[in-house]
Amino acid sequence: MDHSSNLTQIKVLAPCPNVHSAVDCEHCKVRALSVCAALEADELAELNRYAHPFCLSAKQNLFAQEEESTSVYNITDGAVRLYKILPDGRRQIIGFALPGDFLGLSMAERNAFSADTLTTVSACQFSRIEFSNLVDKKPQLLRRLHNLASHELSLAQDQMVILGRRTAEEKIAAFLMGLRKRWGRGSDHLSVLVPLPMTRQDIGDFLGLTVETVSRLMTKLAREKVLVIVPDGVRLLNMDRLEKLAET
Amino acid sequence: MDHSSNLTQIKVLAPCPNVHSAVDCEHCKVRALSVCAALEADELAELNRYAHPFCLSAKQNLFAQEEESTSVYNITDGAVRLYKILPDGRRQIIGFALPGDFLGLSMAERNAFSADTLTTVSACQFSRIEFSNLVDKKPQLLRRLHNLASHELSLAQDQMVILGRRTAEEKIAAFLMGLRKRWGRGSDHLSVLVPLPMTRQDIGDFLGLTVETVSRLMTKLAREKVLVIVPDGVRLLNMDRLEKLAET
DNA sequence: CGTTGGGTTGATCGACCTCAATAAAAGTGG
């Protein structure tokens, strides 16, 4: 149950090999998705001055619950898990951050949750104070931030329904359909191939299930030809069935 | 399982008998708690012009999921339940709005959930469009809105932990302690007397439990002298025990 | 290779649900 086991506390903030997507806001591939979309070209240049792009390998801790928040982050590549741990070690994953997601929407002084990388991650780091000052100068940036936070809130409320009132099978279906939609954000088509950078344990801790239950139900769905389990993900076959299971 | 059964769809927006708390922003008792706290005296006067105070009796629908959102509300007295219904009738309550709470933080075009009154409620109604325009003119109001939304998000994340990773007994304890804290907001002392304007069914639908389980565990906690069940609420006796059960 | 982390599968268990009955409270109309 020790979830912090194989995470080094040292933060490897190496410069990013992929120059374009991370160093230059104007050519950033998540520009249209993230907070940055609120800014005009000249303002983007200003934002660029505050941005510190970096890369982090898989299974590294980005920040921890309760810790004072020094930075906010814009994820440009990879996946991050966000979670809370109870004193006795039980864990609840409250979300997965994907490219385009922003960590630190609330700009609160302390982190409400912990975050660590699931894959190699590229991201833009901003000083929380500097970013907060910038937000105070640019109301349209604040508005954007607020809209993103409102959307997060809405997702959190959907997750409450999933956690409180859905069966294990429905949880899995809702999770896969939801993740599929999020991966497809920014492009015009949704793929039936859903990458799963997280472990079964992570999925369980997100859905309020055990690893075994997640594994069993994935196998069941595969046996019933609803999906195929592929390396690092699933291929969805029977979308109608999944839609039915996950429907709001 | 028909949760809409005894709710009239007619919205009784009667003028409020309690003149001071609802008609005049400057003397409003929730002023320090709510969005209004962001405004100076002269701005408050402007807000006042947009405010439509009203009263609504218990068990009335305020607005419904999916419906176009025409108004936002500031609750000044009473309690409101916020919930989502699945196609098959299962219900998840996503929160209870108490005095000082604001409904419509996101200012989205459509309601993400339904709301109905648990008690007689007084509230201030604002046109969503007018309010949104006002927000665009007053960045400090937007900032306030954003802080409140961030706080809501944080509460929603705490609720995810409760729903996903806590036992029934812990859920009840966390619910009671959380509600106690919320009732105490704005005053300097927390009472051990926690009013429960909602039914056991509502509590169950908030915590992902059945009525029976809620009832059984409340009885158990009462039997163990952790609390006393009183009309329309509970009196908490063994705070340490509850704190222990609910601890983050 | 041995080790380690992740995934699957089986057997068993128990926390919470379901179904059912009753009790207590809160209207409602005479």
Add this chain to the structure above:
DNA sequence: CCACTTTTATTGAGGTCGATCAACCCAACG
């Protein structure tokens, strides 16, 4: 105020979904 209905709360008996415990497989990796 009292009979009557409706809603809400409680309690019991029994069932089930997902948890727990345990074994095993497999791929990655030093």
